[in-house]
Amino acid sequence: MGSHAKAWLVEDESAREMLDRVLTERPFLLLPPLHRVPLRVGNVVELVGPSSSSKTHILIQAAITCILPKLWKGVSYGGLGHSAMFIDLDCRFDVLRFSELLNHRIMEAANGSSSKVGCHQKDSEAQFERMKPYNEELFALCMKRFLYIRCYDSSEFLATLKTLHYRLQKEREVHGVNVHLLLIDSIGAFHWVDRGSSSFPLECDNRKSWHLQNVSEAVVQEIRRLLLVHPMLVMATKAVVLGNKYSTNELTWNYRKWSAVDNPYSRNITSSDQQLPYREYMPAAWQSFVTHRILVRATDDDLVNGEHQNNSIYLLKWLLPPLNSLDKFTVRDTGVFILS
């Protein structure tokens, strides 16, 4: 008995060792354009924006960063080397575009390392040709780490989530790769369908009917359970319609000014009560599950990038945690490019 009690008092590791261990096993992710707030496993990030505001593109960029290895055959790719899972509820995923972006990232990293050596143009081209079979091998390796599923309604989505734990265990045993990222494209895809499904009178009292609140709570519960066993970063997109008065004037994005003018009691309002420029339609179960929220939208400005390339500029604003800055970025073949 005495030896057991003593064993409790002996320390396992110092705080510094623990910090080292946690930072290597669960690193902070700084994904452009979400680079202002470091993201970790267990965070639930929601990307909100109207249609065509590069939300899916940000997800794809995060997936590519996740599946690229950190270091491969001497070239640093700056990725995590883990698997990424993509649950497509919109059923609009474009795998050709995804492979294009992955190829561009691989080539960019390969070119970046070769130009550091300082060779001439011809040498770097020859080296690129030599690297080509390696690139294809790396490409295949990365693509195999990207797992994709599409769901056509809420019952398929719930069935996917319920069986995900066993699927992930199998992946871990067979391939030895952990899943680090769970991407959900358009969490609000079935919202109106579920809302419209009428609940028939049921025989039993404690039988749950299939309506929006129950489905949403079940989804949140499943993801929570999953995060306990397989720590991952969850990113979801949500399509909203921005109100008209916020579509033209950027100044109205400054909430403090607006709320101070209209509401004299604004000093007591916490950040969660802030008026959002869009109408929130997801149920409270999902809203309280989200830990980070970002609003993106496209502006009408174009960045002229050569003769035929006009890339549109997107604006990004952190709603949770509320930051006062607006980021501008544009989308290129190699990924997202921050402008300011």
Added chain:
Amino acid sequence: MARLANLETEYPVLDSTVRNFCASHGIFSVEDFLIHDLYMLAAFAEQNNSSERLKEGIAQVLSIIDDMHQPWLNGMELLEDAKRNKHVFPTGIQGIDLLLGGGIRVGQLTELVGPSSSGKTQVCLRTASNVARNHLVLYLDTGNSFSPQRIAYFLGKTINPSSAQAKNQFLQKVMSNISCHSVFDIFAMFDVLHQLESYLRCQDGRGGCQMRLLIVDSISSLISPVLGSSSTQGLNISYTA
């Protein structure tokens, strides 16, 4: 959704003990399993007398649920499937083909949005004339904007100058591949679409030209009367209770 009682013949594990246990928690069908917490259920099953039986039953239902969703694919499989099956139809307009990466994709809905007189109908006509060379096209016209002369003009621009008769034959063949229907309300469109569905079902058996393109010009004039907007174009449909 399948009631558990009906599944007993196929999966004998789901016998009356399992079903009674589930009924006591308000679960009567597979659908109910989806919105219930299975871990809590397993914990309750643990405390029950016939816990082994119940856990087998829950495992069986989980494997049924596993069949209820689409299969997981990895990136390489997705890419191969896209390259093999997903074809692209060029529209014949260079700028749009460049933008879309080849043209309109089979199996996807491409929406042309724009204010009036921005060329949407012209794009539709050009695409129809291009695709009709090899496949059948169904053109649903809501505003009498289909113009056979324009289609003939597009086709005339691209064929080689040969004898007038060969030209005529070519025009005849391609124009007969385009089937144009005028629809003025959403119910007429549903009718046409139902007919199209049964046509497509028996099309798979036959060889030859297949219907590959459906163009609706324009969908907003069909839907906005139903949604009750105050649009001046199109009919206003009034309902009698």
